[in-house]
Amino acid sequence: MAAFLFKRVLSSIATLFIIITITFFLMHSIPGGPFATNEKLSQSVIKAMEVKYGLDKPLIQQYGVYLKNLIRGDLGLSIASKEGKTVNYIIKTxxxxxxxxxxxxxxxxxxxxxxxxxxxxxxxxxxxxxxxxxxxxxxxxxxxxxxxxxxxxxxxxxxxxxxxxxxxxxxxxxxxxxxxxxxxxxxxxxxxxxxxxxxxxxxxxxxxxxxxxxxxxxxxxxxxxxxxxxxxxxxxxxxxxxxxxxxxxxxxxxxxxxxxxxxxxxxxxxxxxxxxxxxxxxxxxxxxxxxxxxxxxxxxxxxxxx
Amino acid sequence: MDNLNNSNADKKLVEIKDLSISFFTPAGEVKAVRGVSWSLREGEALGIVGESGSGKSVSVYALMGILQNPGKVIGGSITFNNIDMLKLKESQWRLIRGKDMSMIFQDPMTSLNPVYTVGNQIAETVLAHTRTTAQKANKEAVKSLARVHIPNPERRARQYPFEFSGGMRQRAMISMALSCEPKLLIADEPTTALDVTIQAQIIELLKELKKNTNMGIILITHDMGIITDICEDVIIMYGGQVMESASVKELYKNPAHPYTLGLLECLPRLSSDSDEPLKPIEGSPVDLLNPPKGCPFAPRCFKCMKICLNNQPPNFEIKPGHHSACWLHQYQSGRD
Missing domain, CATH: 1.10.3720.10 (MetI-like)
Structure with missing residues (x-):
């Protein structure tokens, strides 16, 4: 039973990793972005926002940063929530x-x-x-x-x-x-x-x-x-x-x-x-x-x- | 009641009179059993022989009261242990089933529930019929397994059916059937699904049980050979009717009905010339949806006469205890 659980946890982590990777790149391949639909924002504001959420960096680097945070259990800040709530907080509540x-x-x-x-x-x-x-x-x-x-x-x-x-x-x-x-x-x-x-x-x-x-x-x-x-x-x-x-x-x-x-x-x-x-x-x-x-x-x- | 047994050896344990069973299907009424009568004396064994669809299994299902929809007993009577079974409520019948009469089935591979241990399934029978604790029932189950010569019964009782071989499963089924010491054991083709060496072992076991207990046995088979090993009496069924009934010795010595003759001809004999081909019975079984007016076997019978096709033959008593339903005997008895 213990060996079974150990094997299953390992394979689950692999599955999860694949899901994370596919979702990450798929989601970024959808046209538009978090600031495209909002009320008219000036270029400089958008630029500043992108820097804040790390969206100005190359995609592969963003992926690396996301994984690093994820391992610490940090799912990041929700962009759409105006009060700047964390994703962890949203899920938790x-x-x-x-x-x-x-x-x-x-x-x-x-x-x-x-x-x-x-x-x-x-x-x-x-x-x-x-x-x-x-x-x-x-x-x-x-x-x-x-x-x-x-x-x-x-x-x-x-x-x-x-x-x-x-x-x-x-x-x-x-x-x-x-x-x-x-x-x-x-x-x-x-x-x-x-x-x-x-x-x-x-x-x-x-x-x-x-x-x-x-x-x-x-x-x-x-x-x-x-x-x-x-x-x-x-x-x-x-x-x-x-x-x-x-x-x-x-x-x-x-x-x-x-x-x-x-x-x-x-x-x-x-x-x-x-x-x-x-x-x-x-x-x-x-x-x-x-x-x-x-x-x-x-x-x-x-x-x-x- | 039990102490009366010795004084009255001829006491009938089972008596079936004029039993008719039909299955009401969308295609129409399938008359599976038509006016069958037979009986079994205490402590004896009766063999029921017939091909598939002859009504042999269906009639004992009716005796057990486990006939499935759309099957119904439409006439006749079933007496077991002096009880008119067809008058019982299901709840009363259930108390007898598994206790005073029990049954083993053709395919031991599928007859045990795969998700419970063998011991559990035997103990369940004990618990259903006796006031006892689960612990005592489990001990009883182990004893039951030992009685049918299953080695390591304690360990085996804790195992699941899939950990048993076919022969062992059939032994487990038999031990389950015997766990409440029934007066009657019905064995519905108990060896058909087993390979030959295992068949012989199971037959040995049944013989031994018959010798050691005063249990009546009904053995259903299409193998004439097994009958001689165990049974005192035998009935031959065809097309939902009894063709011939006699003691086993008498039947082998003087088979009277052409169908019985046909069945015996089908048996391969080691003693005969090996070049001699087996003789099959030509033709196909009866259509029970539209059973023939006359003798059901007539269309396949090598001695078929005009009268056979239009009139049901009565049950002629050829000798005391030897009956045969064939028109031939009328002319024979006429000549005598």
């Missing part, structure tokens, strides 16, 4: 907002998805199954911003049941959580349905029945553990993506989360923030995949971590 919402959404998605999928599999080709398949097809086909807008219009504007600006009370979490969770819930439902259908037809389920095991025990102990692997695979990167926040959901419900910064940093060519958010997401995804691989080995003893 905004990530918890998105992560809280994302965490709730993942739990809801898992709960809904597993329930819908299991019922559908157990009631194969009956009404419940068809209903679940209908809902999940809808959930996968309808984009998040439509879903969010519809919920906002229905519960926020027409019925006036729920507030839809910011996250000031626990109730405010309902709409954005549901919007975030709906797609993954539907996806999980379909995954677990098809893998459960496969597992329930396996010989060892027949054996369990022949042993006189209770129905729910067969489902939970014998079927679910074998059927859950595809969901675990899907859940790894999903958790990373959902935790860092969704641009769409944070925009619609005016949530000051990290998700907004992913898109905004690119449109404003805020180079340090682009790098910072990308690296942050990459680390999270790499970490989640490592966790998934370890969980795999726990769920299925045939898969040995090496």
């Amino acid at each position: 905004k990530f918890p907002v998105s992560a809280r919402l994302g965490g709730l959404a993942i739990m809801l998605a898992l709960l809904l998805g597993l329930l819908m999928g299991s019922f559908a599999a157990l009631q194969h080709e009956k009404f419940v199954d068809r209903l679940v398949m209908f809902i999940s097809t809808l959930g996968i086909a309808v984009p998040g911003f439509i879903m969010g807008m519809l919920l906002l219009l229905l519960f926020g504007v027409s019925l006036r049941w729920l507030n839809f600006i910011g996250l000031n009370s626990p109730l405010d979490y309902i709409l954005p959580t549901f919007t975030l969770a709906f797609y993954p819930a539907c996806f999980i439902a379909r995954l677990i349905r098809s893998s459960l259908l496969d597992v329930l037809g396996q010989d060892y389920i027949r054996t369990a029945r022949a042993k006189g095991i209770k129905g729910y025990s067969i489902l939970i102990k014998h079927a679910m553990r074998n059927a859950i692997l595809p969901v675990v695979t899907y859940l790894g990167p999903l958790i990373a993506y959902v935790l860092v926040g969704s641009f769409v959901v944070e925009r619609i419900f005016s949530i000051p989360g990290l998700g907004l910064f992913f898109v905004q940093s690119i449109t404003s060519r805020d180079y340090p923030l682009i790098m910072g958010t990308t690296i942050f997401l990459a680390v999270l995804i790499i970490f989640m995949n490592l966790v998934v691989d370890i969980i795999y080995g726990i769920i299925d003893p045939r898969i040995k971590v090496k």
Whole structure:
């Protein structure tokens, strides 16, 4: 296990290095710069700004400086933020907002998805199954911003049941959580349905029945553990993506989360923030995949971590 | 009840009467078993022989109560240990399943759950049927493994199925089936998926278990050879019906039904001239979606008569305990 972790950390660092390099040069190859879109600035001001952020140096040198700072854990100053906030500060303050919402959404998605999928599999080709398949097809086909807008219009504007600006009370979490969770819930439902259908037809389920095991025990102990692997695979990167926040959901419900910064940093060519958010997401995804691989080995003893 | 056994050796453990099972598929009703009757006495072994699709497995699944949708028992009765099984609720049936009657399957490679240790899966059966602690159940599991001659049972119990060979897995399956000391063991083609030397070992094991316990055994196979090793009685099934039933000795000495004759002809014999080719039974199995009006075997039968195609033959008793469903016997008995 220790050797496995050591190897994985090494390969993760290599992966991360490649991501950093590609992102760095790709981002600088986009036309325009952080000061091109702002209100008219005089040449001398732009020059001074470029010196301040080190953008006047040759690209390869900037890359070297960035790596050196990165090793010290310094992600640099955000260019677009007027108060001169550091990227570290932005991630530190905004990530918890998105992560809280994302965490709730993942739990809801898992709960809904597993329930819908299991019922559908157990009631194969009956009404419940068809209903679940209908809902999940809808959930996968309808984009998040439509879903969010519809919920906002229905519960926020027409019925006036729920507030839809910011996250000031626990109730405010309902709409954005549901919007975030709906797609993954539907996806999980379909995954677990098809893998459960496969597992329930396996010989060892027949054996369990022949042993006189209770129905729910067969489902939970014998079927679910074998059927859950595809969901675990899907859940790894999903958790990373959902935790860092969704641009769409944070925009619609005016949530000051990290998700907004992913898109905004690119449109404003805020180079340090682009790098910072990308690296942050990459680390999270790499970490989640490592966790998934370890969980795999726990769920299925045939898969040995090496 | 158990002490009555000796006084009444002929007591029937299983009695199946006029059992019919159909699968309701989108294509129509597949009549997999049509009016089958047989019985098993306590402590004896019954062989059920037939080719794929003859209804042999389906009828014992019904006996176990593990018939899967869309399969349904549509007629007849199943009596086990004096209990009318078809009147039981699922929850009552579950208490008998795995305890008083248990089953082993064709493919030991897929019949054990890959993500639990073998010991855990055996202990699970014990826990499901007896009031005991997990610790005691685990000890019981180890004892069970030892009973089927698995070396190092303590260590083996902690291993996963993928760490077992095919023969060892089948032994583990048998030990699981025996963990609650059942009155009936159903073995559904227990050796088909194993290689020949392992087959012989498993058969030896079943023979030994039969000798040492008073357990009834139902052995399903399409291998006539295995039957002679273990069973007292044998029934031959074809197209969802019983063609012939007799004691094993009687069947080998005086096979009466043309299908049985065909099956015996299929067996390679070492003693016969090696140049003699094997005789296959020509034709293909019955279409159970539209079973024939007459005898299901008639289209493939080398002695087929006009009456066979249009009328179901009754079950003629040729000798006491020897039945054969073939019109030939009417004329034979007429002559006698």
